[in-house]
Amino acid sequence: xxxxxxxxxxxxxxxxxxxxxxxxxxxxxxxxxxxxxxxxxxxxxxxxxxxxxxxxxxxxxxxxxxxxxxxxxxxxxxxxxxxxxxxxxxxxxxxxxxxxxxxxxxxxxxxxxxxxxxxxxxxxxxxxxxxxxxxxxxxxxxxxxxxxxxxxxxxxxxxxxxxxxxxxxxxxxxxxxxxxxxxxxxxxxxxxxxxxxxxxxxxxxxxxxxxxxxxxxxxxxxxxxxxxxxxxxxxxxxxxxxxxxxxxxxxxxxxxxxxxxxxxxxxxxxxxxxxxxxxxxxxxxxxxxxxxxxxxxxxxxxxxxxxxxxxxx
Amino acid sequence: xxxxxxxxxxxxxxxxxxxxxxxxxxxxxxxxxxxxxxxxxxxxxxxxxxxxxxxxxxxxxxxxxxxxxxxxxxxxxxxxxxxxxxxxxxxxxxxxxxxxxxxxxxxxxxxxxxxxxxxxxxxxxxxxxxxxxxxxxxxxxxxxxxxxxxxxxxxxxxxxxxxxxxxxxxxxxxxxxxxxxxxxxxxxxxxxxxxxxxxxxxxxxxxxxxxxxxxxxxxxxxxxxxxxxxxxxxxxxxxxxxxxxxxxxxxxxxxxxxxxxxxxxxxxxxxxxxxxxxxxxxxxxxxxxxxxxxxxxxxxxxxxxxxxxxxxxxxxxxxxxxxxxxxxxxxxxxxxxxxxxxxxxxxxxxxxxxxxxxxxxxxxxxxxxxxxxxxxxxxxxxxxxxxxxxxxxxxxxxxxxxxxxxxxxxxxxxxxxxxxxxxxxxxxxxxxxxxxxxxxxxxxxxxxxxxxxxxxxxxxxxxxxxxxxxxxxxxxxxxxxxxxxxxxxxxxxxxxxxxxxxxxxxx
Numbered sequence: 157x158x159x160x161x162x163x164x165x166x167x168x169x170x171x172x173x174x175x176x177x178x179x180x181x182x183x184x185x186x187x188x189x190x191x192x193x194x195x196x197x198x199x200x201x202x203x204x205x206x207x208x209x210x211x212x213x214x215x216x217x218x219x220x221x222x223x224x225x226x227x228x229x230x231x232x233x234x235x236x237x238x239x240x241x242x243x244x245x246x247x248x249x250x251x252x253x254x255x256x257x258x259x260x261x262x263x264x265x266x267x268x269x270x271x272x273x274x275x276x277x278x279x280x281x282x283x284x285x286x287x288x289x290x291x292x293x294x295x296x297x298x299x300x301x302x303x304x305x306x307x308x309x310x311x312x313x314x315x316x317x318x319x320x321x322x323x324x325x326x327x328x329x330x331x332x333x334x335x336x337x338x339x340x341x342x343x344x345x346x347x348x349x350x351x352x353x354x355x356x357x358x359x360x361x362x363x364x365x366x367x368x369x370x371x372x373x374x375x376x377x378x379x380x381x382x383x384x385x386x387x388x389x390x391x392x393x394x395x396x397x398x399x400x401x402x403x404x405x406x407x408x409x410x411x412x413x414x415x416x417x418x419x420x421x422x423x424x425x426x427x428x429x430x431x432x433x434x435x436x437x438x439x440x441x442x443x444x445x446x447x448x449x450x451x452x453x454x455x456x457x458x459x460x461x462x463x464x465x466x467x468x469x
Numbered sequence: 470x471x472x473x474x475x476x477x478x479x480x481x482x483x484x485x486x487x488x489x490x491x492x493x494x495x496x497x498x499x500x501x502x503x504x505x506x507x508x509x510x511x512x513x514x515x516x517x518x519x520x521x522x523x524x525x526x527x528x529x530x531x532x533x534x535x536x537x538x539x540x541x542x543x544x545x546x547x548x549x550x551x552x553x554x555x556x557x558x559x560x561x562x563x564x565x566x567x568x569x570x571x572x573x574x575x576x577x578x579x580x581x582x583x584x585x586x587x588x589x590x591x592x593x594x595x596x597x598x599x600x601x602x603x604x605x606x607x608x609x610x611x612x613x614x615x616x617x618x619x620x621x622x623x624x625x626x627x628x629x630x631x632x633x634x635x636x637x638x639x640x641x642x643x644x645x646x647x648x649x650x651x652x653x654x655x656x657x658x659x660x661x662x663x664x665x666x667x668x669x670x671x672x673x674x675x676x677x678x679x680x681x682x683x684x685x686x687x688x689x690x691x692x693x694x695x696x697x698x699x700x701x702x703x704x705x706x707x708x709x710x711x712x713x714x715x716x717x718x719x720x721x722x723x724x725x726x727x728x729x730x731x732x733x734x735x736x737x738x739x740x741x742x743x744x745x746x747x748x749x750x751x752x753x754x755x756x757x758x759x760x761x762x763x764x765x766x767x768x769x770x771x772x773x774x775x776x777x778x779x780x781x782x783x784x785x786x787x788x789x790x791x792x793x794x795x796x797x798x799x800x801x802x803x804x805x806x807x808x809x810x811x812x813x814x815x816x817x818x819x820x821x822x823x824x825x826x827x828x829x830x831x832x833x834x835x836x837x838x839x840x841x842x843x844x845x846x847x848x849x850x851x852x853x854x855x856x857x858x859x860x861x862x863x864x865x866x867x868x869x870x871x872x873x874x875x876x877x878x879x880x881x882x883x884x885x886x887x888x889x890x891x892x893x894x895x896x897x898x899x900x901x902x903x904x905x906x907x908x909x910x911x912x913x914x915x916x917x918x919x920x921x922x923x924x925x926x927x928x929x930x931x932x933x934x935x936x937x938x939x940x941x942x943x944x945x946x947x948x949x950x951x952x953x954x955x956x957x958x959x960x961x962x963x964x965x966x967x968x969x970x971x972x973x974x975x976x
Contacts, residue, residue, distance in 0.1 A: 159742050160753040247544070248718050251731035255543070262544050307755065403756045458755040466757040467746055 157403065160459045162252055163311045165245040167454070169253075170315025172242035173261075177292040178323045179235045182207065183222040184285035185351045189344070190218040196344035203340070203349060206330040207323075208233065222281065226288075227274060235288065236268045254302040260295040264288065307403070310396045314454070317396070318447050321389045324353060324376060325443045328386075332373055333437035343367055358382050373436060374428045386443055387423040393450065394420040404457060411453035419446045496915045499901040500646050502567055513570040513682075513963055520678045521565065526911050529564070532674045533908055536564050539673070545666055545724055560663065561956030563907045566671050567918060567938040568682070568961045577640065577648060577922065578932045580832030585636050585924050587822040588653065588809045592632040594825075596622045596805065606824050607817045611841075615814065615861075617656075617807030619770065621777055625794055627803050628701050631926050634801040635694070635765075637661070637937075640832070640920040642903035649833045649900075651919065653815065655806040657767050660937040660957075661690060661923050662725035667959035668935065684961040687935035690923070691732035694765075697927035698733075701799045702762045709762035711735045712752065714743075716768050716784045726767050740768070745788030748795040763799045764789075770804045778804075812861045812895050813839055836898055840891040849896040850887065853880045856896040858887065871947060873899050902947055907940055907958070917941045919949050920960065936960040 182204040189200035201218050205211050208225065226235045243265045246253060267273065268288065277284045296316075303309045331340050331349055340346060346367045350356040353376055362379070363371045379385040394416040401413040422442070431439055496504050503514045510518045521529075540546070540559040569577075594601050595612055602609045612618060637658030639651045668687055672679055695711065702709035715726035717739050730737035736752065744751045744758060751758035766773060772782040777790035792798045808814065816837040819830040838845040838856070849856060853872050860868035870883045887894050904915035922936040939949035940956045949955040 157754045157756050157759060159736055159738060160755055161739065161742050162736070163755045244718070247723075247727075249737075250544070250724075250727035251737045258544065259542055262542060266541070311755075400755070461757075463744060463753075463758075468749075468758070 158252070158307050158311075160461075162249045163307070164455075164459045165249045166252065166308055166311040167315035169242050169245040169249070170312035170317075171319040172238045172245065173292055173295060174316045174319040175233070175323070176235050176238040176242065177289055178320075179208065179225055179233070179238065180285045180288045180292070181354060182352050183225045183235070184282060184289070185348050186218060187222050187281055187285075188351075189348045192344075194344065196342045196348070199340060199342060199345040200348040203327070203330055203345070204352065207327040207352070209326075219281070223274075223277060226281075226285070227268070227277060236273075239265050239268055249308075252308045253299070256298045256302040257295065260291065260298045264291040264295065267291070307400065310400055311458075314393060314396045314400070317389045317392045318451060320384060321386060321393065322444055322447050324384055324386060324389070325440045325447075327352060328373065328376055329437060329440045329444075332369070333440070334435050340369065346372060353384050355382065355384060370428070370432075373431070377431065377436075377439070378423065378426070378428065387420075390416065390420045390423050390443070397450075397454075400458070411457050412450050415446060415450045415453055419443065419450070494906055494913050494915070496904055498644070499915075499917065500642055500644050500903040501915060502642075502903055502905040502918070513568050516681050517566065517568065517675065517678045520675060521906075521913070529908055529913075530911060533564050536562060536670045536674055539670055540666065543666065545662070561940075561942055562663075562667060562670070563916075563940055563956055563958040564671070564674050565906050565908065565913075566667075566675070566679075566959040566961045567905045567920075568963065569920075571963050571965045573648070574934065574962045576831060577920075578934075580648075580650075580830070581636075581638055581922060581924050581932050582930050583822060583826065583828065583831050584638070584650065584653070584818065585633065585926050585930060587825045588636075588655065588818070589630055589632050589926060590825040591821050592803075592806060592809050593627065593630040595808065596627075596632075597624060601821070601824055604824070606820050607814065611813055611817075612808060615808050615811045617770070617805070617811055619805030619808075621790065621794075622803065622805040625803075626796060628703075628799065629928055631701065631928075632803040633806045633809070634697055634701065634803075634926055636924045636926065637921050638924065640922070641835075641900055642920070643900050646903075647833070648920070649835050650818075651835055652812075653810040653818070654921075655802060655810040657769060657802065658921075658923070659722040659725055659767075660921055660939075662728045663957050664923065664933075664935055664937045664960070665690060665728075667937070667957060671959040671961075679961070682961060683964045685934035685964050687933050690933050691729060693925055693931055693933070694729065695733040695735070697925040697931070698763045698765050698801055700927035700929075701801055703796065703799075706762050710760060711763040711765065712738045712761055714738055714740070714764050714766040714768055714773075714785075716740075716772070720767075722767065729765075740783060740785045743786035743789065745786055745792050748788070748792045748797050750786070750789060750792050750798040761798060763801065765801050770807065773800070773804065812859055813841070813892075816895065835900060838896040840887055840894040840896065843891075845896075846887065846891050849894075850884055853884060855899060857899050858883060858894055858896045861893050861895060869948075871899065874947075899947070902941075902949075905938070905940070905958070907942070909942070909944075914944070916944070917947050917949065918958075934962040936962075 186201050186204040190197040201221070205221060224231060224234065228234045229236055231237060243261055246258060246261050250258060299309065299312065340349065346369065347356065350359050350372060355376060359372070359375050362375060375382065375385065377386050380387060382388055397413045397416045426439070494504065503511060503518060505511050537559055540562060546559050591601065601607055602612060633655040635658060637654045637660060639654065640648045641651045642648050664687060698711045699709055711733070712735055713726055713730040715723060715737055717723065727737055738752055742752050743761065744753060750761045752761055768784050771779045773785035774787060774790040775782045775785065776787050790804070793800050815834065816839055819834055822828060822830045838849050840846045840849055849858065856872045858870040858872070870879065872880065902917040902919060905918045906913050907916040909916065918938050918940050920936050920938055923933050925931045938958045938960045940958055941947060941949045942956045
């Protein structure tokens, strides 16, 4: 049992932290790829900016693009805005998260909002982003190691995995959707893509250094164990929602749990040939749409339910 | 083996260094907490003073930084909104603890218990039979005409007759060294989180001196508060659901609300989380509606229920007060307790204590002139340059004139206001608050302090052996309110005898 408003804040805390991590990684990989003046660098920039829907800032230098992705407070989808919102949510549920978890987030927030942050980013963006990403990892680790794995933690996890499902799907859509987009075959660009999904090393262990678009797609969609594959992520969403649904008074299976179960099954029993026959974008679009529906169903079931249904007789 | 820890503590507390040079501590005319009249260090300050005297200015500055950092890390901050960004500041905190010996504390404890007992009886009386008004001990119009008097509370059942469950009284020490009560706070007193956070910090900054001194712990406050709140619920509710009601994250005391909820392990709710149905209060949870039994509300009377009090309030819940009247939920503190800490009623507290308990007040009041009385008004007007004049309805250091520090023009303006609405003002002599050593710009200097202990009252009354010491950081200033540039420091209440736990040598 927990307050509906609190569940809402924890859910968004999870989402914003995941978003901050993903955006930092995209920026970092993008900047790294553009150090060499090659076509692969330009492709990496295009992938990163398309994945966050910011192709319009592609005209400026990659450094400026990354800087605004990370530090622009007026942009609601920057790293600093995500962290500020994560912290604002955490502050509202300060009684629900452990001090260890809060301190990690608070420190990170103070770091990115510090007056010197802009200069620090300019002096060494790679170091700066590396530190931000590892601070997000510390936050996640502290949450995992110190919070009870009960309702609060699960709402945070659901938020985190839903966000991840949508972010990874968008990234894959940019690279693998059919149509007028560019086909990405360049080895270095493909490595950048794997890095953006934080998947390079796990990929190499499965497929060795043969980097093939087909394998990347298979790995990031269907791998059972990789924590950023869509299959893995949807399976976690289903797992957490199933436990959360057990407590509700609503009879039978609840909306979000059912939706998540269906999505999980779909990914569990699909295979790559089928995916390629039908076109990757069909499946990826389904994932994005189903995630939005799960998000709405969570609200209807746990947060903004109609009072009439729940009042005592 | 515990040696690693011991070595670390030693590193922090015992690094050899040059003593502070050229920084003699010179208290002024006021009573000083550390140095007696003759210039000797008071016995209960000896350990701390010798510790401080071995520390160099650099080390003190380091410790001060460490202290401030720990507050920032914990998020004990308030937000300052600037032109284009919001920055977070900590409440100024001084690293030297203020120390009170056991004997002085015993008197404070007895005095506060007596006072709160009498005030609760007074509240039960005026919201019931009103015997004290009939007997003419307190003027009827003074009580019934006070804005903080809530007619809606008449004849409401309050368990144990405990109206003010959480009380934070402001005490000051005059030039004679005796404590007196300056103000009772019976509405929604705050500051207890600073008491706890300051303690946490001073254990880290002066671990050796802390251990040697034998300080009484304050850490039990949250569970004592929970026990007090639970004792207020109806007997037949076997496992009462307690919640803390906060105005929300933008309130300046939000940190404290969240802190107490977390340490008590109860939900922190906002008005929008509550639903009143059939005179029962529920909170909206992820698994449906859940009944609420006790609300520790940190929202002012005016805002708790738009149906009963201010209509434009969205901080409370509609119907809450009716549920309270019906006995289905308990609010702590009860609405309407403010009438007993009214600045004009204050003048009668010694009489109130004598009336209900047949005892003299253990802790005296400050002499108070009620400007509503024509004779006292003319005395006040004639002596404006010596008195502190306060508006009855205001708090937080606003609406106040400190005669000796005011200009002739300010005094003239205040005199006009006084004549226009005398009943709204009281006056008190200017008291030289006692001073305690504080670190200001790298030097140890005396600053005026007050003392806010916290008293809990439900089935029984408990005084937490500690307090928030508020500091007026400006040299010579007598205003300690945090809204007026005040800071705070930890307060050590010593046990009867310092324990000899053999931990000597760590200093």
